[in-house]
Amino acid sequence: MAHPAGFGAERMADILRLDHVTKTFRGGVVAVDDISLDIREGEFLTMLGPSGCGKTTTLRMIGGFEYPDSGSILLDGQDVTDAPPYQRPVNMMFQDFALFPHMTVAANIGYGLKIAGTPRAETESRVREALDMIELPGMADRLPSQLSNGQRQRVALARALMRHPRILLLDEPMSALDAKLKEAMQVELKHIHDRIGITFIMVTHDQTESMIMSDRIIVMRNGRIEQIGSPTELYDRPASAYVADFLGTSNMVPVTVHRTGEEVVARAGDASFRIARAGSVVADGATMTMFIRPEKIRLGANGGDGNVFSGAVREVFFSGNAVRIDLDIGAGQIVMVHHQLDTALGDAGLPAAGDTVTCSVKPETISLFDSADAAAVAAVGGAA
Amino acid sequence: MTTTQMHGIATTEKLGSRRRRPIDKGTSALAVAAMSVLAFLYVPIATLMVFSFNDNPVTRLPLTGFTLDWYHKALTNPDLMTALWNSVIVGLAAVAICLAIGIPTAFALDRYDFPGKTAFRRLVILPITLPGLITGVSMLVFFRAAGVDLSLWTVIVGHGTALTAIVVTNVFARLQRFDRRIEEASADLGAKPWQTFLFVTLPNIKSALIGSSLIAFTLSFDEIPVTFFLTGRDNTLPMYIWSVIRRGITPEINAIGTIIVAVSIVLILVSVFMMYQENQKGSTR
Numbered sequence: 001m002a003h004p005a006g007f008g009a010e011r012m013a014d015i016l017r018l019d020h021v022t023k024t025f026r027g028g029v030v031a032v033d034d035i036s037l038d039i040r041e042g043e044f045l046t047m048l049g050p051s052g053c054g055k056t057t058t059l060r061m062i063g064g065f066e067y068p069d070s071g072s073i074l075l076d077g078q079d080v081t082d083a084p085p086y087q088r089p090v091n092m093m094f095q096d097f098a099l100f101p102h103m104t105v106a107a108n109i110g111y112g113l114k115i116a117g118t119p120r121a122e123t124e125s126r127v128r129e130a131l132d133m134i135e136l137p138g139m140a141d142r143l144p145s146q147l148s149n150g151q152r153q154r155v156a157l158a159r160a161l162m163r164h165p166r167i168l169l170l171d172e173p174m175s176a177l178d179a180k181l182k183e184a185m186q187v188e189l190k191h192i193h194d195r196i197g198i199t200f201i202m203v204t205h206d207q208t209e210s211m212i213m214s215d216r217i218i219v220m221r222n223g224r225i226e227q228i229g230s231p232t233e234l235y236d237r238p239a240s241a242y243v244a245d246f247l248g249t250s251n252m253v254p255v256t257v258h259r260t261g262e263e264v265v266a267r268a269g270d271a272s273f274r275i276a277r278a279g280s281v282v283a284d285g286a287t288m289t290m291f292i293r294p295e296k297i298r299l300g301a302n303g304g305d306g307n308v309f310s311g312a313v314r315e316v317f318f319s320g321n322a323v324r325i326d327l328d329i330g331a332g333q334i335v336m337v338h339h340q341l342d343t344a345l346g347d348a349g350l351p352a353a354g355d356t357v358t359c360s361v362k363p364e365t366i367s368l369f370d371s372a373d374a375a376a377v378a379a380v381g382g383a384a
Numbered sequence: 385m386t387t388t389q390m391h392g393i394a395t396t397e398k399l400g401s402r403r404r405r406p407i408d409k410g411t412s413a414l415a416v417a418a419m420s421v422l423a424f425l426y427v428p429i430a431t432l433m434v435f436s437f438n439d440n441p442v443t444r445l446p447l448t449g450f451t452l453d454w455y456h457k458a459l460t461n462p463d464l465m466t467a468l469w470n471s472v473i474v475g476l477a478a479v480a481i482c483l484a485i486g487i488p489t490a491f492a493l494d495r496y497d498f499p500g501k502t503a504f505r506r507l508v509i510l511p512i513t514l515p516g517l518i519t520g521v522s523m524l525v526f527f528r529a530a531g532v533d534l535s536l537w538t539v540i541v542g543h544g545t546a547l548t549a550i551v552v553t554n555v556f557a558r559l560q561r562f563d564r565r566i567e568e569a570s571a572d573l574g575a576k577p578w579q580t581f582l583f584v585t586l587p588n589i590k591s592a593l594i595g596s597s598l599i600a601f602t603l604s605f606d607e608i609p610v611t612f613f614l615t616g617r618d619n620t621l622p623m624y625i626w627s628v629i630r631r632g633i634t635p636e637i638n639a640i641g642t643i644i645v646a647v648s649i650v651l652i653l654v655s656v657f658m659m660y661q662e663n664q665k666g667s668t669r
Contacts, residue, residue: 065568085571092572098565102587111583112573163574 015041015166015199016062021071023057031057033223034071039167044193044200046210048246049220055203056171058220062201063092063169076166091165095172097156099144105155106131106140112163130158149176153185161196170202174209186212207247211235219243235293237277238367241374244291251292251335252374259284266290266368269330271309276363289374294324295338296365299350299357306362311335313355318345325350327357429645436638454635455643461636467624468640474539474611474620475604481544482600483593486551493552494559512549516609519546524613534616542610547600551593558592591655598655602648 016039023032032054039045047055060066061073064085072081080088091112099108106127107114113123131137134154144152153173160168173189174182190213193200204210210217211231219226219234219242227239238244241252255266255273264275264282268290275282275290282288301308311327314334323345325337337359341348351357439451458464492498493505511519523542524534532538566588570580586593608622615623625637 063568063572065571085568086574086576090572092569094565094569096565098563098569100566100569100584111570111575115574115579115583159569159573 013041014038015076016201017074018058018062019072019074021058021061021068021073023054023061023066023068030223032061032068035223035225036071037218037225037228039199039201042197042199043215044190044202044213045216045218046202046204046214047218047220048204048207048210049226050205050246053220054223055218055220057223059092059169059171059201059203062167063090064088065092089163089166090169091160091163091167092169092171093153093156093160093173096176097144097152099152099155099159101144104141104143105136105147108144108155109158109162111159116163126162130162134158149178150181150185153177157189157192161198165198167199167201170200172204173202174204174206182209189213211247219246236365238291241289241291241369241377244367244369245377249294249336249338251290251294252369252378253290253292253333253335254371255288255290255368257282257284257286257288257368264368266366269311269328269333271307271311271329273307273309273361273366274363275366275368277367282368287371289369289371291367291369292335292361293338293365294336295322295340297335297337297359297361299325299337299339299359301358302360306360307366308358308360310356310358313351313353313357315353316350323348323350325357327359432638433642433645436635436642438635441635454639458636458639458643463619464621464624464636464640467619467621470536470618471605471621474536474543475601477540478543478547478604479597479600481540482548482551483597485544485548486596487555487593489548489552490555490559493556494562508552509549511546512553514546516546516607520610520613523610527614534614536615536618538614538616539611539618539620542614543604543607546607546610547603550600550603551596554592554596554599555589558589562588595655598651602651605644 016037018035018037018039021032021035022030024030035054035058047058049055057066061068064080064083064087067082072079074080075088075090100111103111106124109130110123110127113126118126127140128137131140134157136151136154139147139151139155144155147155153176157173170189174185177185186209189200193213202210202213211234214231216228217231217234218228221242227234227243229237234243235247238247244250245252253268255268258265258267259282266273266275266288273290273292309329311329314326314328316326317324322338322340325339327335327337329335339348339350434447436454437450437452438447439449439453440447489508493501493508498504519542523538523545527534527538562585566584567580570584571577575583606622607620608626611620611623619627621640625640628634628637
């Protein structure tokens with residue numbers, strides 16, 4: 001808002017701004033803690049986190065179902081902080097869809113138009129178009145109770161899009177669907193987003209879903225934003241052990257750091273790893289937690305490209321398209337290696353338990369995190 | 385129809401082939417018990433209906449012949465018809481009071497927290513458990529003290545007081561099961577609060593409103609103790625019947641009783657049908 005018009009015009013314009021938004025529920029539970037955020041026009045943004053991290057409350061404040069205790073919400077530059085839902089050009093697809101049980105599919109989809117005073121004939125033709133779009137043309141007179149969950153979801157989507165909202169909010173849109181349908185709908189919803197160009201803000205606790213669908217992901221923790229970025233940024237360059245742990249699987253290895261000038265080496269067991277992105281705060285002799293994605297570790301020395309280390313194979317797990325190999329790199333420290341299979345398992349020439357193997361990992365794929373934070377994340381992860 | 389029958393036959397056969405013999409004695413005993421219960425409940429009403437068509441002016445066996453005279457007499461008896469209309473008016477007005485007070489009360493209990501809420505809820509529901517005698521006497525004292533003349537209006541207020549709890553409890557129970565998110569969805573789609581109430585909330589609590597209105601109307605319709613203390617010169621139907629019956633049961637009373645039973649059955653069927661439809665719609669939640 002502080003920028004004069006035209007400033008930074010090559011960037012997508014911001015459609016929504018949350019400015020130091022805080023929400024405390026009765027009993028003193030701080031659901032959302034001083035969040036500031038700019039959302040770009042047309043992007044698919046996902047708020048990701050475990051239950052209780054404040055993502056749903058944030059979404060509901062954008063929709064107008066909750067009001068912040070402090071801070072403000074600006075939509076297209078207009079302050080909508082205290083505006084009721086019916087005055088915001090924002091629509092929501094509710095978890096479990098919240099279809100009107102006493103209305104037909106057509107009446108559900110046309111409800112927003114009826115309320116807006118759209119002429120009946122126009123409403124009818126637009127509802128027909130919508131039913132064609134969601135591929136339920138013969139279902140106009142059914143009641144929601146007569147539909148499958150997948151069909152209900154389509155109706156809820158059509159209903160939320162009928163008023164051409166500036167932003168579509170999606171609250172755990174896939175939670176009612178089974179695994180197969182979920183995958184299909186994730187792709188379909190992304191296609192719909194790309195086609196209609198409306199800004200989507202989704203809430204989910206499913207990290208795979210968030211990575212498949214989103215342009216940007218906000219990882220939330222205890223009512224605060226832990227990290228914002230594209231799926232690849234978050235996956236490859238997590239800012240904290242919490243983010244690393246939440247997205248995908250990771251090795252979290254306790255290490256001792258040795259620093260000589262710019263060169264940083266982490267030691268764990270009998271192995272040592274050069275770190276490319278250590279940051280200047282890492283002190284010589286510090287105990288930290290090293291983060292490596294299991295699939296970034298390659299079997300074999302790979303011509304000395306990167307860190308080469310060896311370990312004893314403890315166990316090998318077969319999971320169809322890949323194997324997981326648990327390596328003991330000394331002092332009982334286990335490192336997981338994900339090895340993608342491009343041949344049949346028998347032809348892959350994989351090591352067996354008890355073998356010693358050499359592996360390599362590139363320095364730039366390794367991060368170091370504060371040990372205390374990593375321990376806290378591990379404790380929570382173990383409980384959940 | 386055929387499928388239902390076939391289904392029924394199939395079930396019987398399956399049961400029968402497996403456990404026909406052991407169930408036989410038990411079944412007949414159960415049937416006798418069930419019939420006895422039904423007889424206990426409905427023989428008096430059936431008796432009333434049968435005698436309303438009997439041409440003997442004295443209500444006693446044997447039956448002497450069929451007639452509709454008593455219906456004609458009942459429907460042309462000005463005192464009886466006045467009493468009937470008084471009862472209908474009192475019932476409708478009492479239901480209106482119950483709804484006007486009961487709906488907002490139920491919403492307040494469901495949606496808002498306020499100091500003394502629990503006590504408030506108990507106190508609102510209390511009058512339904514108070515004997516009519518207590519309500520009648522206390523309201524009589526109150527009206528006298530306030531200098532209000534007794535009339536059908538005082539009866540209406542009395543019935544409204546006693547029966548509001550029925551609407552409150554029914555609507556409150558329905559609201560507790562009500563998915564508030566469909567109201568949020570309505571607001572989200574642009575509906576102002578009154579539109580949401582009219583188009584979304586009301587249709588979904590309709591069955592509770594109709595059901596509790598029917599119960600309240602029925603209870604008001606045959607209410608005697610409160611009416612007895614609070615009425616002026618006007619008679620309601622039960623008061624009229626009671627005063628006439630002291631001079632002997634007339635077939636006219638049987639006739640009007642039969643009409644009331646018939647109307648009640650229709651109303652009950654209507655309300656059951658509506659509840660059924662509502663359940664069909666809401667079956668996913």
